[in-house]
Amino acid sequence: MATFISVPLKKSSEVDLVKPLSKFITSAYPAGEEQAEYLRAVDELNKLRKSAVGRPLDKHESSLELLLRYYDQLCAVEPKFPFPELCLTFTWKDAFDKGSLFGGSVKLALASVGYEKTCVLFNIGALASQIASEQNLDNDEGLKASAKFYQLASGAFAHIKDTVLSALNREPTMDISPETVGTLSQIMLSQAQEVFVIKATSDKMKDAIIAKLANQAADFYGDAFKQCQYKENLPKYFYFQEVLPVLAAKHCMMQANAEYHQSVLANQKKRFGEEIARLQHATELVKTVASRYDEYVNVKDLSDKISRALTAAKKDNDFIYHDRVPEVKDLEHIGKAALVKPTAVQVPLSQKFSDIFEKMVPMQVQQSLSMASSRKADLVNRLVGSLREATNLCNGVLASLNLPAALEDLSGDSVPQSILEKSRAVVQQGGLHSIEQLIKDLPELLQRNREILDESLKMLDDEETTDNELRAKFNQRWNRTPSGDLYKPLRAEGSNFRNVLDKAVQADQVVRERYNTHCEMIALLCKPESELSSAIPSANPAKTLQGSEVVNVLKAQLHQLDEVKKEREVLEGEIKAVTFDMTTKFLTALAQDGAINEEAISTTELDARYGAQTQRVQQNLRAQEDLLAQVQTSHQEFAALKQSNTEANNREEVLKKLASAHDSYVEISSNLKEGTKFYNDLTEILLKFQNKCSDIVFARKTERDELLKELQQSIAREPSAPSFNVPAYQSNTSAPAVGGPTPAPRTVFPLQPQAKPQPPARPPPPTFSSPPSSSSATASQTPASQAPPAASSNPPPVAPPTGPSQAQGPPYPTYQGYPGYYQMPMAYNPYVYGYNMPFVGYQGQGQAGYPGAPPAQQPYPYPQQPPQQQPFYPQQ
Numbered sequence: 084m085a086t087f088i089s090v091p092l093k094k095s096s097e098v099d100l101v102k103p104l105s106k107f108i109t110s111a112y113p114a115g116e117e118q119a120e121y122l123r124a125v126d127e128l129n130k131l132r133k134s135a136v137g138r139p140l141d142k143h144e145s146s147l148e149l150l151l152r153y154y155d156q157l158c159a160v161e162p163k164f165p166f167p168e169l170c171l172t173f174t175w176k177d178a179f180d181k182g183s184l185f186g187g188s189v190k191l192a193l194a195s196v197g198y199e200k201t202c203v204l205f206n207i208g209a210l211a212s213q214i215a216s217e218q219n220l221d222n223d224e225g226l227k228a229s230a231k232f233y234q235l236a237s238g239a240f241a242h243i244k245d246t247v248l249s250a251l252n253r254e255p256t257m258d259i260s261p262e263t264v265g266t267l268s269q270i271m272l273s274q275a276q277e278v279f280v281i282k283a284t285s286d287k288m289k290d291a292i293i294a295k296l297a298n299q300a301a302d303f304y305g306d307a308f309k310q311c312q313y314k315e316n317l318p319k320y321f322y323f324q325e326v327l328p329v330l331a332a333k334h335c336m337m338q339a340n341a342e343y344h345q346s347v348l349a350n351q352k353k354r355f356g357e358e359i360a361r362l363q364h365a366t367e368l369v370k371t372v373a374s375r376y377d378e379y380v381n382v383k384d385l386s387d388k389i390s391r392a393l394t395a396a397k398k399d400n401d402f403i404y405h406d407r408v409p410e411v412k413d414l415e416h417i418g419k420a421a422l423v424k425p426t427a428v429q430v431p432l433s434q435k436f437s438d439i440f441e442k443m444v445p446m447q448v449q450q451s452l453s454m455a456s457s458r459k460a461d462l463v464n465r466l467v468g469s470l471r472e473a474t475n476l477c478n479g480v481l482a483s484l485n486l487p488a489a490l491e492d493l494s495g496d497s498v499p500q501s502i503l504e505k506s507r508a509v510v511q512q513g514g515l516h517s518i519e520q521l522i523k524d525l526p527e528l529l530q531r532n533r534e535i536l537d538e539s540l541k542m543l544d545d546e547e548t549t550d551n552e553l554r555a556k557f558n559q560r561w562n563r564t565p566s567g568d569l570y571k572p573l574r575a576e577g578s579n580f581r582n583v584l585d586k587a588v589q590a591d592q593v594v595r596e597r598y599n600t601h602c603e604m605i606a607l608l609c610k611p612e613s614e615l616s617s618a619i620p621s622a623n624p625a626k627t628l629q630g631s632e633v634v635n636v637l638k639a640q641l642h643q644l645d646e647v648k649k650e651r652e653v654l655e656g657e658i659k660a661v662t663f664d665m666t667t668k669f670l671t672a673l674a675q676d677g678a679i680n681e682e683a684i685s686t687t688e689l690d691a692r693y694g695a696q697t698q699r700v701q702q703n704l705r706a707q708e709d710l711l712a713q714v715q716t717s718h719q720e721f722a723a724l725k726q727s728n729t730e731a732n733n734r735e736e737v738l739k740k741l742a743s744a745h746d747s748y749v750e751i752s753s754n755l756k757e758g759t760k761f762y763n764d765l766t767e768i769l770l771k772f773q774n775k776c777s778d779i780v781f782a783r784k785t786e787r788d789e790l791l792k793e794l795q796q797s798i799a800r801e802p803s804a805p806s807f808n809v810p811a812y813q814s815n816t817s818a819p820a821v822g823g824p825t826p827a828p829r830t831v832f833p834l835q836p837q838a839k840p841q842p843p844a845r846p847p848p849p850t851f852s853s854p855p856s857s858s859s860a861t862a863s864q865t866p867a868s869q870a871p872p873a874a875s876s877n878p879p880p881v882a883p884p885t886g887p888s889q890a891q892g893p894p895y896p897t898y899q900g901y902p903g904y905y906q907m908p909m910a911y912n913p914y915v916y917g918y919n920m921p922f923v924g925y926q927g928q929g930q931a932g933y934p935g936a937p938p939a940q941q942p943y944p945y946p947q948q949p950p951q952q953q954p955f956y957p958q959q
Contacts, residue, residue, distance in 0.1 A: 086333075086380045087216040087274050088326055090209035090236070090267060093202050093258065095136045096174035096192075100129040103169040103778065110771055111449070117442070124439040128156060136203065142213045150210060151433035154203045157196060158430045159438045162445035166196045168775065170782035173199040174789070178209065178258040179320040189256055192789050194782060197250030201243055204428065205259055208239030212271055226282045230423065233275035238426035240268035257320070266310040266317060268425060270330070273303035275423040277337065290351075294344035295420035301337035302419060304330050325379075332376035336385060339368035343389050345417050346396070355396065356406035357414060362393040364411045447679060448669045455665045455685040462689055466658050466700050470651045473704050475750065477644060480711055482742040484718045485735045487641050498615055502738060505745035506608045506615060512752060514609040518598060521755035525591050528762035532584060532769055539773040540577050543570050546780045553787070560794055563786060573776060580769060587761065594754045597747060604744030619737050637717045640710060647707050654703065658696050663688065 104125045112118045135153035140146035174192040191198075215232035219225035243264040247255055257263055280296045308330040310317075317323045346361035369386040400406055444452070481487070487501050547566040554561040607618055665688060672679045 086329060087277075088270055088329060089213040089216040091178050091322070092140065092206050092209045093178045094176045095202065096190075097137060098132065098171065098173055100132060100171065101125055103171055104128070104164060106774065106778075107164060107169060121440065121443060124443075127439050128160065131156060136206065140210060142210070142217050144214065147207065147210050147214060148433060148435065150203060150207045151431075152436055154200060154207060155431040155433050155436040156439065157200050157203065160440050161196050161200075162447060163440055163443045163449075165446055167194070168779075170194050170779045171196075172782055172786060173202070175202045175256075177256045178205070179322040180257070191256045192786060193251065193253070194786075195251060197246075201247050201250050201255075201259055204239050204243055205264070207432070208236040208243075208264075208267070208271070211236040211239065215274070220278070220281055223282070226278055226285075230275045230278040230282075231426075233271045233278065234423055235426045237268045237271035237275065237423075238428055240264040240271065241425045242428040244268065262310075262314045263317060266307060266314065266323075269303065269307040269310060270326070272423055272425060273300060273307050273330075273333070276300040276303050276421065277333070279422045280337065280340065290344040290347040291418075292420065294341045294348065295418045296422065297337045297341035297344065298417040299419040299421050301334050301341060304334040304337060308334055328376045329379050332372045332380045332382070335368040335372045336380065336382060339365040339372075339385065339389065341417050342368070343385075343392065346392065350396070354406070355400045355404045356408045359393065359396050359400055359406075359408045360411055360414055362389060362396055363408075364414075365389045366393055444666055444670065445673065448666065448673060451669045451679045451681040451684075452665055454681050455669075455688075458685045459689060462693055463658055463661075466693070466697065467655050469700060469704065470655050473707055474648055474651060475746070477648065477707055477711065478746045479743070480715070481641075481644075482739055482746060484715070485739045485742070486637070486714070486718065498612060498619060499738065502615070502619075502741050503612060505742065506610075506612070509605065509608045509745060509748050512748075515602065515606055518605075518748070518752060518755060521752070521759060522595060522598065525755070525758055525762070528759065528766070529584065529588065529591070532762060532765050535766065535769040535773055536577060536580050536584070539769070539776040540574070542773075542776050542780045543573060543577075546783055550783070550787070553791075557794060560797075561790070563790060566783065569779070569783075573772075573779070576772065580765075580772065583765070587758070587765075590754075591758060594751055594758070598751050601744045601747040601751075604740045605748050608741060608744055608748070619734060619741075633717060633721045637714065637721055640714045640717060644707065644710050644714070647703060647710065651703055654696065654699055658693070658700075661692055661696070663692055 105122055108118060108121045108125065112121060131149070131153050135149045140149070172192050172194045173196075174190055175198075177189040177191075180189040211232040215229045215236065218229040218232075220229060241264070243259055244261045247259055247261060247264070276296065277300045280293065280300050283293045283296050308327065311323055311327050311330060342361040342365040346358040346365070349355075349357040349361060366386075366389055369382050369389060372380065372382045373386060400408075487499075543566075547570060550566040554565065607615065610618070665685065668684055668688070669679050669681070672684060
């Protein structure tokens with residue numbers, strides 16, 4: 084009686100997980116032990132997939148453990164990698180479709196981890212059903228294991244039914260559709276209940292309990308049978324055509340079993356008529372199974388047991404009890420008792436699972452960390468920027484007042500010490516040459532970044548153009564996501580990079596204009612002291628001011644300003660040195676709330692970390708503001724005491740310009756170095772962006788080739804020629820159709836060779852320019868009517884089926900056939916018909932492969948722009 088149904092496994096194509104995942108890790112994590120550990124984990128994940136889905140699996144629990152571990156690892160790793168950006172495509176074949184002669188089995192390729200998880204979970208359910216079917220049901224261990232695995236399979240299929248549409252966001256293949264997996268879940272649940280019926284019977288439990296268990300199993304099988312019978316798509320599978328009779332037979336057998344045990348209960352209650360009625364009903368059920376489904380199940384043992392019980396019951400009732408036998412419809416309904424339910428899918432499914440990416444944080448935490456880092460950088464830049472702005476303001480005010488050079492220039496003929504120090508500082512930093520070299524390098528760096536960005540966007544444009552052309556060519560058959568929709572995030576990112584480059588060009592122009600303004604005075608600072616002294620106009624001495632109270636006050640105030648500026652330098656270093664890790668806080672928030680309020684958490688942490696530094700910055704700025712006000716007041720008194728004339732004014736003006744030129748030199752040099760660093764950093768970012776574009780374009784190319792191959796196979800499976808009516812010369816009727824083309828005469832061998840008539844003259848070949856005349860038709864009919872019906876050693880041709888089939892050639896090589904009919908070529912090839920087949924290009928000799936390795940070039944201090952690649956797609 085124990086005939087159980089198992090589900091075949093899905094088969095997957097090989098997928099390389101190492102390359103895309105390793106590329107993400109190397110780009111997201113700095114080189115070191117942590118990165119190396121994650122790269123080793125990627126290799127382990129790839130090996131785990133090959134072991135779980137890349138080879139045939141034995142029907143053993145160890146194989147199931149591999150699938151469970153791989154499923155758990157997929158669930159654990161899904162939130163830790165940006166799989167939609169990695170474009171990992173997983174290809175799985177339909178488990179039930181066996182394919183056709185011209186094309187392989189139905190398969191679906193999706194860049195979705197949810198799709199991979201769904202297919203792996205399907206295989207978990209399928210393998211669990213196979214392991215359960217292999218158990219020995221003659222002992223308790225086998226019965227318990229079988230029931231456990233059937234319930235696991237039922238739970239796996241039920242979970243797919245609830246999640247497949249949201250996981251795929253498109254129509255799945257028929258084997259994992261909600262209708263199919265719902266039916267499979269019900270079948271597995273029915274078999275688990277049947278196992279409990281077998282166990283209850285072997286344990287010799289009470290007949291009332293066995294009857295309820297069997298009746299519940301019959302109910303489960305009935306539901307599964309209805310789902311198979313009334314779902315439109317399921318009977319198309321040969322698998323379900325074989326399963327359907329088994330389910331019907333199991334339903335009848337479980338019902339008969341329930342009736343048998345209920346009849347025993349009726350006998351114990353002295354209801355002999357009810358006993359006979361139930362046994363008769365059970366007999367009818369097993370007879371139905373034996374007559375209709377005998378090739379699928381063996382019902383002999385159950386039938387014999389029921390037959391013996393019915394014979395004994397009738398004998399006792401006829402001779403002793405004479406109890407009335409009621410109708411089956413009048414019998415009380417048998418109760419039901421369900422001891423099984425689908426095992427809920429709760430990760431981890433494996434008791435031995437350990438996350439190989441345990442130290443890697445989820446993508447949501449990574450994104451929050453990135454946003455928190457951006458907030459921290461904004462705060463640091465704002466504080467440091469305010470400090471530097473205050474320094475520039477202080478230098479500008481002092482330069483406009485010619486301080487401290489005015490205090491040092493009381494002699495009127497020597498170069499002030501502060502000017503000499505500024506001159507030496509400019510010379511030590513490289514003078515004009517260093518700035519000119521930095522300015523010269525900026526356009527090259529800018530052009531490099533623009534070329535990388537243009538090449539990246541060009542790859543997207545070319546692939547999108549090819550996709551649009553194929554979509555216009557195949558219409559609804561080209562059923563993949565449009566490239567324009569898929570590339571929207573990348574194009575937005577590219578537009579952002581374009582805006583960044585435009586702003587950088589404007590900043591470069593501002594720096595260049597400022598350099599042009601001060602380059603003459605900067606060049607003067609680079610000259611030796613003698614030339615610098617001769618270039619500065621002389622003035623009458625103002626020695627009367629030396630040692631005055633105003634000069635001493637100004638010197639003290641300038642000293643205080645120097646202290647304030649030194650404090651700013653220390654404070655800037657402290658602000659940049661603050662470090663803290665938000666990972667723990669974000670992980671805690673994610674575990675507690677299921678989401679991360681990054682803004683609130685980051686703001687609170689930044690206030691706590693930078694609150695003291697922010698207050699010190701404000702105090703420093705207020706102190707400088709007060710000191711500058713005092714310096715300006717003191718300078719007014721100093722200027723009033725100082726003797727003023729034209730020569731002194733000219734000298735003071737030159738000294739102001741030299742001091743301002745030094746400050747401008749320092750700022751311009753800093754801006755140019757920051758600009759160079761900005762362009763080099765942007766080059767690395769743009770190269771990553773280019774790799775991302777290249778990866779998704781390559782993935783789309785692979786997906787395109789797969790889809791083109793499937794379209795070719797589907798076109799090859801279509802009828803090779805239009806259907807047409809059976810020609811008259813191939814029909815069994817002796818007389819040809821009137822008005823049709825005149826067929827060539829047939830050679831007929833009479834039964835009596837003595838009465839052999841002379842054959843008529845062969846008519847001319849038929850033509851299609853005009854219908855044949857009635858006289859010729861009559862002439863052709865005459866010999867045919869006179870010929871006796873003779874048996875021929877060659878049987879007449881059989882009419883081809885009316886449905887679409889492979890067209891056969893005409894029986895006579897001289898006959899040209901009907902209009903619209905294409906003669907089959909001598910060498911049969913299903914791909915030579917007149918369909919407009921899409922051209923699939925292959926890499927020819929000289930065409931760059933993917934990804935292309937850069938050619939050998941001379942060493943260059945910055946990352947090189949990859950060489951111009953040829954288009955990834957053939958030009959059609």
